Amino acid sequence: MDHSATTAANPAVTEAMLPYFSENFGNPSSLYSIGRQARRAIEEARQKVADLIGAKKEEIIFTGSGTESDNLAIKGIAYKNRKKGDHIITSSIEHHAVLHVCKYLESQGFKVTYLPVNKDGIVNPADVEKAITSQTILITIMHANNEIGTLQPLEDIGKIAREKNIPFHTDAVQTAGKLPLDVEALGVSLLSMSAHKMYGPKGVGALYLRKGIFIEPLFHGGGHERNLRSGTENVPGIVGFGKAAELAKQRFPEEAKLADLRDRLIKGVLEIKDSYLNGHPTKRLPNNANFRFSYIEGESMILNLDMKGVSASTGSACSSTSLEPSHVLMAIGLKPEEAHGSLRLTLGLGNTQDDVDYVVSVLPEIVNKLRMISPLGR
Numbered sequence: 001m002d003h004s005a006t007t008a009a010n011p012a013v014t015e016a017m018l019p020y021f022s023e024n025f026g027n028p029s030s031l032y033s034i035g036r037q038a039r040r041a042i043e044e045a046r047q048k049v050a051d052l053i054g055a056k057k058e059e060i061i062f063t064g065s066g067t068e069s070d071n072l073a074i075k076g077i078a079y080k081n082r083k084k085g086d087h088i089i090t091s092s093i094e095h096h097a098v099l100h101v102c103k104y105l106e107s108q109g110f111k112v113t114y115l116p117v118n119k120d121g122i123v124n125p126a127d128v129e130k131a132i133t134s135q136t137i138l139i140t141i142m143h144a145n146n147e148i149g150t151l152q153p154l155e156d157i158g159k160i161a162r163e164k165n166i167p168f169h170t171d172a173v174q175t176a177g178k179l180p181l182d183v184e185a186l187g188v189s190l191l192s193m194s195a196h197k198m199y200g201p202k203g204v205g206a207l208y209l210r211k212g213i214f215i216e217p218l219f220h221g222g223g224h225e226r227n228l229r230s231g232t233e234n235v236p237g238i239v240g241f242g243k244a245a246e247l248a249k250q251r252f253p254e255e256a257k258l259a260d261l262r263d264r265l266i267k268g269v270l271e272i273k274d275s276y277l278n279g280h281p282t283k284r285l286p287n288n289a290n291f292r293f294s295y296i297e298g299e300s301m302i303l304n305l306d307m308k309g310v311s312a313s314t315g316s317a318c319s320s321t322s323l324e325p326s327h328v329l330m331a332i333g334l335k336p337e338e339a340h341g342s343l344r345l346t347l348g349l350g351n352t353q354d355d356v357d358y359v360v361s362v363l364p365e366i367v368n369k370l371r372m373i374s375p376l377g378r
């Protein structure tokens with residue numbers, strides 16, 4: 001129940017990848033036949049990834065991860081437009097792949113506005129509009145939050161960005177492959193995706209770059225990916241991503257059905273005394289449930305759930321490399337002790353109603369046990 005951290009590659013994805021490690025090992029830049037075959041495979045995958053989000057094939061750049069896509073989008077726009085302006089607008093609940101890029105750019109002389117969110121984790125489009133200055137060169141707001149699952153009103157923000165003619169990037173790593181996306185309807189000019197969050201392989205991502213939007217590359221070399229991402233292409237990874245995108249597109253109704261399991265999970269877990277749901281009750285990912293329990297620590301819950309065979313995650317401190325509790329949970333107004341008691345359960349296609357009922361049956365016992373030995377009160 002930690003599918004927002006990663007997913008298993010679909011067997012059809014692995015199968016599609018395998019030949020590109022061995023018999024079809026050609027370098028896509030080579031002119032002879034096995035090279036041309038690899039090139040063709042990459043271009044087919046590009047079309048499939050483009051089809052997933054209503055983009056044109058030429059607008060997809062393959063990268064090494066969702067993190068790299070975010071870096072390429074944000075630094076790429078920033079470095080390209082340095083002479084035009086130095087101001088970037090983002091939110092306070094972005095993934096670190098956006099937040100830490102923005103912090104870095106501040107150290108390079110850029111100015112960043114970190115917009116607040118309401119108690120459900122939603123950015124107010126009016127705040128975006130108010131934050132725009134003559135120096136604003138980029139708006140970057142994630143589509144769905146990876147911790148609390150909240151969906152942002154991208155269409156409204158996209159409209160504002162379009163009116164003001166400012167490039168608009170979104171980190172859609174958590175929604176690509178889960179929800180039908182259309183870059184036109186969303187009004188975005190750049191969009192980040194990652195294969196391993198949608199039943200594809202790890203170590204391959206993509207950036208949608210709208211025709212007419214220009215960025216500076218991060219890597220210089222042989223000029224791969226239209227000169228925007230030099231480095232011999234990860235052919236098996238890209239082929240796997242293409243297959244994952246193709247399958248995801250056929251599977252949207254199945255993904256939507258996860259919302260029923262999610263709601264069953266939420267209802268069951270909230271029966272526990274002093275438990276609360278984090279994030280918006282309905283404007284959230286179909287697979288995301290995020291709770292907090294008073295008086296206990298997330299880490300202990302994770303370890304106890306693991307002993308019962310359940311993989312989950314928390315926004316508490318020690319689960320990450322920093323000592324601060326999750327910046328997302330702090331941004332929705334929780335106190336540090338509340339954030340420490342958080343538990344994220346994210347469903348995937350392998351989960352069944354029995355899985356949900358099992359978690360609902362073992363969790364109260366764990367919570368009670370931990371509360372009994374808790375130094376945090378009660």
Ligand SMILES: *Cc1c(COP(=O)(O)O)cnc(C)c1O
Binds near residue numbers: 004065067068095146
């Ligand atoms: C997982 C994730 C990323 C990073 O993607 P990687 O491919 O693991 O680098 C970025 N943004 C969000 C919202 C994510 O959930």
